[in-house]
Amino acid sequence: MKIKKAFPPKIHNPETVNFNEPPAKLLERLYSSHMPRSYKKVVNGKEFFSKLDPNIAYQKCPKLKELLDKMLNLAKKSQSTAT
Structure with a gap:
């Protein structure tokens, strides 16, 4: 797709918002x-x-990784207490 090719080749800090x-x-x-x-x-x-691909975002975005790991741990704890 043309749009994908138009992005910079490597985005170093995807979680950093460019306010401009x-x-x-x-x-x-x-x-x-x-x-x-x-x-x-x-x-x-x-x-x-x-x-x-959520795996790419998980690998590149530390805050997203932290959030997803926390959600997964909470889900696992909830599942183990429910059984």
Whole structure:
């Protein structure tokens, strides 16, 4: 996909928000410069989200990893007390 190729080759700190061009604005800019139509957050965002690999986000985003690990531990504790 043209949009995927338009992203910088390596994003070093994916959890750092660029307040000058936050992710939604970046997608709008990239979409409008590489696609013949405008970016629609609900439609295109859903399409993009369905293609994401959660393992990559887990490996690259320490805060997300921490949150997911905590949720998994809570689920395991809840399951073990329920049986």
